Amino acid sequence: MASHRRPKQPSRARVTVLTTAAAAAVALGSQAANAAPSEKPSKDEVKSKVDKLYEQAEQATEKYNGAKEKQEKLQKEISTIQDNVARGQEEVNELRDGLGSMASAQYRSGGLDPSLQLFLSADPDDYLDKASTLDQLSGQQVEALKKIQDKQRDLAQQRAEASDKLKDLSSTRTELGKKKKEVQAKLAEAQKLLNTLTAQEKAALAQEEERASRDSSRQALTPEAAVSASASGRAGAAYSAAQTKLGSPYVYGATGPSSFDCSGLTSWAYAQAGVAIPRTSEQQANYGTRIYSQSDLQVGDLVFFFNDLHHVGLYAGNGQIIHAPRTGTVVRYESFDTIGGPFMFGVRV
Structure with a gap:
């Protein structure tokens, strides 16, 4: 005669362990699903x-x-x-x-x-x-x-x-x-x-960059700026030369005439004025007379930013400079406040 024993039931402890493991797996899966989108940085x-x-x-x-x-x-x-x-x-x-x-x-x-x-x-x-x-x-x-x-x-x-x-x-x-x-x-x-951004995000960044350049240029060309931007002598000639390169792309190591890095623009501009200044920003910082007060700056003075002096431009008056900012940008006017680093001093060549 066949046996009719009841199947063996899992112990309560085993059920608890299995249930806990399953719950943990579900929770981890849920966390991973929720974390995935946040791994992609925002624009x-x-x-x-x-x-x-x-x-x-x-x-x-x-x-x-x-x-x-x-x-x-x-x-x-x-x-x-x-x-x-x-x-x-x-x-x-x-x-x-x-x-x-x-x-x-x-x-x-x-x-x-x-x-x-x-x-x-x-x-x-x-x-x-x-x-x-x-x-x-x-x-x-x-x-x-x-x-x-x-x-x-x-x-x-x-x-x-x-x-x-x-x-x-x-x-x-x-x-x-x-x-x-x-x-x-x-x-x-x-x-x-940049490649992690969507086409829409890239377009938005490009528009922001273009707007920043346009706004800086508009501010630099106000009547007040035009008055303060009067310059003469070799500094004025260097400043005028730099103005002709507005819109030229930033390219590292470039010294013109179609593309520039920051010190490449300033050395090229002064060369057009008949003045041979050193090539790098650090060397240019030690070339002339230092001006520590922004109120004493004159148009065409070299102006230096960041503690290690790795960035230089030409003073344009009205708290503005004309410079080659960085990769992805062009030669443009920009306010001291938006350079991204502190103004250190100017140099009058």
Whole structure:
């Protein structure tokens, strides 16, 4: 006869554990579902992060500019030294040829001075150090030998200097490469953030940026601003040159004439006024007379922002500057209040 036992029921403890686990799973699933949308940053959060990355990129850009300028300077110095060495060696060769002619004349007239013969087959520097042999040479020969000695010592010094500069150039190129990668990494990170926005959010950001540029330009061109923006001399000429570049895009490392970074614009503008100022913002900050009060600024003065002086523009009057702000923007007017960093001082060139 078949057994009719009741199936075994799960214990109350087991039911409790299973129920708790199921509830936890549901809760976690619900939290994940709710958290997913919040993982995507808002438009304003993206803009804030992107602006910070652009600021960091500009900091790296000024370091990049400094390394690039140093590289170009070293290359010119090395080229000059190498040209001097080549010319100096030609002079040495001519002097040696002259001594050879003397030796030939002596030989034809009855024999070669043994001391001169020794010189022609040895290092003149080493030979001239043996002062005891000098009395065996004619005055003309001694003078020629000393010229060769001085010239060779000078050439040795220049070759050593060129060697040191070549080493410096190599390390500068390495630094330049690192700074370039740093700038590109910051810009790539910013672009990655921008790519998380929808087409509508991107359009909204673009409109905000365009409105900011338009509002700044309108404020800078009020009658009051026009009066305060009167300028003369080279500062006025630099300011006028910068005005012709309104709307030109910001490109890191660019010095014009179609695109600029911040110090690229100021150095280009002053170059149009016939003044060669340094390339980077940090160098420009130490070029002229510092003006610490905004009320003492004149149109065309260089103005610096942020504690590390990584941003520079030209004073436009009425509490405005004309500058190349950052990646994604163009040369424009802007109020001191909207730069994003504190005004440090001005510099009158």
